[in-house]
Amino acid sequence: MSRQNIWIPRATFGATAVLAVLLGACGSDPHPGTRDMPSDMPPDMPPSEPLTSSENTCLESPAPRGTARSLVTFNVVFTYGGKPVIFGEPFAVPTGTLTLTNLRFFASNFALLTAAGESVPVDLVGADGVPVSYNTQLVNPEDPTGMTFRVAAPAGEYAGASFIFGLNDACDFQNPSSSRPPLTQTSQLTWPQPFGFLFLRYAATLVRASGTTGDGPPTQIDMGGFPGALFAPRVQAVGGVQVDAVASNAVVMNMALDESFRASEMPIEPTPPPAFPPPPGITFQNGESLRQNASKVAIFSLTPAN
């Protein structure tokens, strides 16, 4: 048996195959990508399209862009209903209480957005200002440092940020056994194949309140793609970012869980079927739906740091 025989398509690809069959004759949102986009945001790269070659790189030690750069610290906060939630502690949802037990994702290929709609690529850097490996951040509340990251950007005023909610395609091809963190097995975002990663892994415990009916929020989402075929979405985070050349700069990046859940339950566009037997399951459908729809809703936003 060759290694190919134990290759399994990642969640979303397999689910897509099922859904391509199931939904092939079904209608979908006639105006995808327009319904929920913030009106003040410039258009950006749509999901599921390959990046330009200059963006689609995955270097262990990337070179910095330019020299006139100031550090901006992003502190990630999970929210639900507009209020912060604490990882690992219960919070109220319409059907009861939800407790996050795992929520981690890759964020890469950052850019800041000007009010005029210009996208300014920036480096993800460490505290020392040196670009981090693969220009990729693993957002991970279980790591004391995993909810803070920094970018090095030209001074100026910006209207928001943009990033790949996952990995670019070049990084999706990386072998976790021969890569540096965060592209390793300990990211908990690998899948059983020689290369390829999940983009997001989410798990939660839902304790239903008595008397509630209907589906609660999802309790598991695995969002992935397929190297060379199905790509991570590029998403935007609306909100002002002031980058001062001298003073320290910080901003809060909110991740709205309710919007993430909504995106994970929106219609899915059929995609070409793979040549693999697909795994079934709502987990994968949620992941593929999130992948396809993350850029259509306002999952991320920026607010000033206190």
Next chain:
Amino acid sequence: MRVSRLAVGLVALVSGCAAAGEPAADRLTISIAPAGYPAAPIDNDALPGTPLAEARAHLGRRLFFDPRLSRTGGIACATCHRPDHGFADLDAVSAGVDGRRGTRNAPALVNLAWTEHLFWDGRVPTLEQQSTMPIENPDEMDLPLAEAIARVNADPAYGRAFADAYAGVDSETALRRSLATFIRSLVSGQSPYDRFLRGDNTALLPGARRGMQMFFSDKAGCFHCHPSGPLTNDGFFNNGSYVTGGDVGRSAITGRSGDLGKFKVPGLRNVAATGPYMHDGSVATLQDAIEQYARGGRGGPNTDAVIVPLLLTEDDKADLVAFLRALTDDRFLNDPRYP
């Protein structure tokens, strides 16, 4: 693959550097990373394979097998971490001094050079911090560290060994580092699965091959926590072993209710030799472990979302067990360097 080549290159560079006085066959720290692992981490100021690292690892081995590090003089680290059982114990929970029992199963000490969390609840991040905690634990060796150091210092043979391995380093640091260096040297990477990963297509028998395919499939879903290569993601999950009122695991460390019943995901090299299983040793055999997962755990609260009843046939279960048995590294279990 660049990192792996670096590891091979490192081994080549240091292959002639056995510690002074140590026969080449007794080298401890020269090893290549098992298949699917990153290159071996560098051990602080002593490169694996160098005479200094060898001296420290040999000292650590002597300490590991020395019962004088317990209050009664009858319990060594190796009493509960038995080399022929993958440095795990046959008892569900080990017997410490005066027959005292703790609450958790002695974990296998293998390939820990790659881990970032020690103990079932991950309470410490380094082997240097971990290595002396069982010495002081009242249910294990029950010896104050100062007394352990005094006993070691009273032995002239130890004195010479410490002088060779650590110039100007305080005794406590030297003790910690020696034990840590030895434990870090316990590398197992010669199982049939390792050979398969290195390209030997004859290494796995048909049942084990089918079991591997099942292991990495969504039908069984083992890979969610035990990814290919290391077979651990080094994370913490409630795998369905927790029951209400039981050991709360990671939650006691983080204070988060969402961590209730979470325990560290162990690597699975030599798992057939390290039973009983789970954090409390409550699962006797590999077959029982498969059955527990097939049932979707024990039904306790906060069980992870991936732990659900599985549609496994009896053949599927047998194949999974066959695969788990193919993770046995007989050379490691019978290694004469670990008496």
